[in-house]
Amino acid sequence: MTKHKIALIGSGNWASATGKIMGENILGSPKLQAIFEIGIQMWTYEEMIDGRKITEIINTKHQNVKYLPGIDLPHNLIANPDLVDCTKNATILVFCLPHQFLPRTLSTMKPHVNPKAIGISLIKGMMFEETKLLPITTFITRTIGIPMAVLSGANVADEIAKGQLCETTIGAVDETHVKLFKDLFHTDAFRVSVVKCPPPSIEIYGACKNVVALGAGFVDAFDFGNNTKSAIIRNGAIEILKLIKLLTGCKDDTIALESCGIADLITTCFGGRNRKCAEKWARSRMVGIDLSKDEEAPIDIGMSWEEVEEELLGGQKLQGNLTAEEIYVIIKREHLEKEFPLLTMICRISEGSEPVTSILKF
Ligand code: NAD
Numbered sequence: 001m002t003k004h005k006i007a008l009i010g011s012g013n014w015a016s017a018t019g020k021i022m023g024e025n026i027l028g029s030p031k032l033q034a035i036f037e038i039g040i041q042m043w044t045y046e047e048m049i050d051g052r053k054i055t056e057i058i059n060t061k062h063q064n065v066k067y068l069p070g071i072d073l074p075h076n077l078i079a080n081p082d083l084v085d086c087t088k089n090a091t092i093l094v095f096c097l098p099h100q101f102l103p104r105t106l107s108t109m110k111p112h113v114n115p116k117a118i119g120i121s122l123i124k125g126m127m128f129e130e131t132k133l134l135p136i137t138t139f140i141t142r143t144i145g146i147p148m149a150v151l152s153g154a155n156v157a158d159e160i161a162k163g164q165l166c167e168t169t170i171g172a173v174d175e176t177h178v179k180l181f182k183d184l185f186h187t188d189a190f191r192v193s194v195v196k197c198p199p200p201s202i203e204i205y206g207a208c209k210n211v212v213a214l215g216a217g218f219v220d221a222f223d224f225g226n227n228t229k230s231a232i233i234r235n236g237a238i239e240i241l242k243l244i245k246l247l248t249g250c251k252d253d254t255i256a257l258e259s260c261g262i263a264d265l266i267t268t269c270f271g272g273r274n275r276k277c278a279e280k281w282a283r284s285r286m287v288g289i290d291l292s293k294d295e296e297a298p299i300d301i302g303m304s305w306e307e308v309e310e311e312l313l314g315g316q317k318l319q320g321n322l323t324a325e326e327i328y329v330i331i332k333r334e335h336l337e338k339e340f341p342l343l344t345m346i347c348r349i350s351e352g353s354e355p356v357t358s359i360l361k362f
């Protein structure tokens, strides 16, 4: 049997952490070495760090010093700046990059994709095409013609890279692909569950929880206890499931209690980058505001999302503000504001048409 060749498309925080998981799994298992080639090509967006190429640093120091600093990566995870070279040899494509870079990346890959390749998306976001929101896996299948699975869960990359126990969820239509991907990713500490639910529902949850996490960050700027945040999480969970039904027609709620459901929402609302950036963004608008007098924060003062991202994330990318823009187009167009009061309020605050103090009025 010809062995699968894996290309990991992306080299950021989560891509490096999952590259580590896959690489170490293969190195440690003769059974997996019979199925997968040992080397994993990690397509790495080239950049210079202190005068050296990031690919060269990863391949010599075996650490991604910019996006996952302090964590040793296995020697079989090979940084490669040539996207075409990574693509043309791969039979398994693992997509893990911020979703705003996906269209350009796919158009470079398209002529070189092996038609028998299969893929899995680790991306949390959605694509906006003409007038429709498209799940990432649908967008990838349409663009490069390969079947796609999805992996999503309560998975803050830095914690997983340190080996802390967590769970994740894989969804795919094809049973043989599910088994292959479970073998590739599952470890004692990174526990994979498989659900029958179609990938789009899982992906819409993963994208929208980033929007709810902005709401969690906004209320953190009020310095309240956890009850208010729990209200954001509970209402967010309800609205996300409603949105999934609306966008996919799928009435199956099984994912709600999976790692890709409520667990992801909770971890992101407490420990994620979207929450952290939203708190900073909100605080920059609340300077001098007296909440006891019910004062409104200004909408025209404060840091931009780009400034917060730059200051807090060191090159990593925020997804929640982009997804908020995307889902708000649909909410407005379909006049769904009353159906989705929390999501609507978060989207309005995020785009700057409502003061951040309105988060308590959803
Ligand atoms: P990240 O936020 O660390 O993003 C930075 C990456 O984007 C770097 O590799 C950088 O080189 C690359 N980049 C910058 N400009 C680019 C360009 N023009 N074209 C292509 N790439 C470019 O990335 P990440 O954390 O690996 O996130 C990837 C996906 O995984 C996202 O959808 C995210 O929501 C999801 N995710 C992240 C985590 C996490 O904890 N980080 C957990 C689960 C899911």
Ligand code: 13P
Binding pocket: 124, 153, 154, 155, 156, 157, 210, 213, 264, 267, 268, 271, 272, 273, 274, 275, 319
């Ligand atoms: P953030 O992008 O907000 O860090 O969320 C990471 C994540 O998806 C955790 O599951």
